[in-house]
Amino acid sequence: MTDRWDAIILGGGPGGSTLAASLARLGRRALVLERETFPRFHIGESLLPRSREVFERLGLDEALDARFLRKYGARFLCSTTGRARTYSFADAFEPRFEFAYQVQRDAFDHLLLRHAAALGAEVREAWEAVEVMFEGPRAVGVRARPRARGAPDAAPEQAAAASAASSDVVELRAPVIVDATGRDTLLASRMRRKAQLSELDKTALFAHYEGVPREGGIDQGNIQVVLFEHGWFWFIPFRGELTSVGAVVSSRWIRTRRRGEGLDELFDRTVAESGWARDFLASARRVRPVSALADFSYRIDQLTGDGWLFVGDAGGFLDPLFSTGAHLAIKGADLAATAIHRALDAGDTSRAAFAGYEAELRYAVDLFLGVVQGFYRGQFRETLFEPNQRPTMRKLITSMLAGDVFHAERRPQWATFLRQHYPPDLPVFA
Structure with a gap:
């Protein structure tokens, strides 16, 4: 039976x-199978230029350009020293994609789906995967059931127990199962080990x-x-009047909550x-209540197995400093599609068939991770604002900020330099 x-x-x-x-x-x-009904709110609203390689191939770039604000670069500001530095994507080593998009995720995710x-x-x-x-x-498959529209979320254990007992549960089979459930990490939470990342308990x-x-x-x-003593702020403008504002702060600062x-x-x-943040928000009006996500950076010990693999945040998440989340999900999914297509052609969906996908994704994630950890330790922060910055260093930083971190065929010298100077501090899975 097929x-x-x-x-x-x-x-x-x-x-x-x-x-x-x-x-x-x-x-x-x-x-x-998506457990929610789109559109729905989500953060992770700033995209990177190299995601547009995938958008072009899928015929999405024009629709995105018509709907969302272009992002030509990133500006870093230090509240302590008053320093400011802008990096324009056009200055990257490979500048074909000189802009990205700032997206409201409810509209963006809905468009992609x-x-x-x-x-x-x-x-x-509104379909929920039970197991x-x-x-x-x-x-070999998934047990799933339709969810009542607008039903409140239950605790995972309660939801699993209720779903398993429900007569609505059906069995759906396929040679490849992909966990792309984001921070819910459905499959990882039940069968893989998850660890927090050093320096990123934010x-x-x-x-x-x-x-x-x-x-x-x-x-x-x-x-x-905007950098300040206890962390950093993001200011992400959208087309129109709306701006996403967030603060990523240390656990020490959170403990000062009264x-x-x-x-x-x-x-x-x-x-x-922060003086910069105060000035930006002095005349602004908050139109959405403040939300919080705690300890959101993590790594999964294994990204693939026999007949299964992880895509996007389900396989790990980095601090959002360089807007990496959606980019790694989009580019990673594109890699996964090629790996799955080849595996099905070969009639081999074992873990070995997905080894190339896992290796390339790990390389990209770890390139970002080392620099993010270097930022929190202070070394890379100084490099960002270096007053007499060499043109080559500027191109190197810009290329990383643009998301040029997938190098399966040829690993450029600048990426090797980054890896050597900012090696990632990885958790040890015993």
Whole structure:
């Protein structure tokens, strides 16, 4: 009996949608199970230019350009010293993609999911994966059920117990199962080991504002990263009046939260710690309550197995300093589609068939990770603002900021330099 699908993808975010669209474009039958109903709010709103390689191939770039604000670079500002430095993507070693997009994720994710369906993927929203089915070590399918629209989220253990007992649960089979469930890490939480990353025990506080001042000209879409004593702020402008504002702060700062202090009050007190942030928000109006995500950086010990693999945040997440989350999900999904297509052609969906995918994704993630850890330790922070910065160093930093971190065929000298000077501090899985 032939399986109805070539791959079942759990999660319809940027990773899952990109994978489904890429597989459909390759003539493969993909099923996406997304537990929520789109559109829905999400953070991770600043994209990187090299994601546009995938958007162009999928026929999405024009639709994105018509809807979202272009981002030509990144501006870093230091609250302690008053220093400021802008990096323009056009200065990268390979500058073909000189801009990215600033996106409201509800609209962006919805567009990606609908595009995957338009290309031929089967998309089921409000469908909940209960568990991945295994025969020995091999993933062979998924038990899933439709979710009541607008039903409140239950604790994972309660949801699993209720789902397992429900007569609505159905078994869906495919030779490849992909966990793209984001921070929910459905499969990883149940069968793989997860570890926090050194230097990255941070908390993000975030909201949306209107009336935040912006730079002029093509720089109006730049992300602004404001450094201060307890962490850093992001200011991500969208087309129109809205700006996403967040603060990524140390666990030490979070421990200063006062009894009874709400997140809005804590965020306002955090803003007061930075002159730049105070100035940006002096005349702005908060239009979305402050939310928080704690200890959000983690690594999974294994990204692939027999008949299964992880895509996007389900396989690990880095600090959002360089806006890497959506980029790694999108580019990783594109790599995964090629790996799955080749594995199905060869009739071999073992872990060995996905070894190249895992190695290339690890290389890209670890390139970012070492620099992020170097930033928090202080060395890379100084490099960002170095007054007599050499042109080659500027190009090196810009290329990294543009997301040029996937180098399967040829690893450029500048990437080797980064890896040597900022090696990642990886957790040890015993």
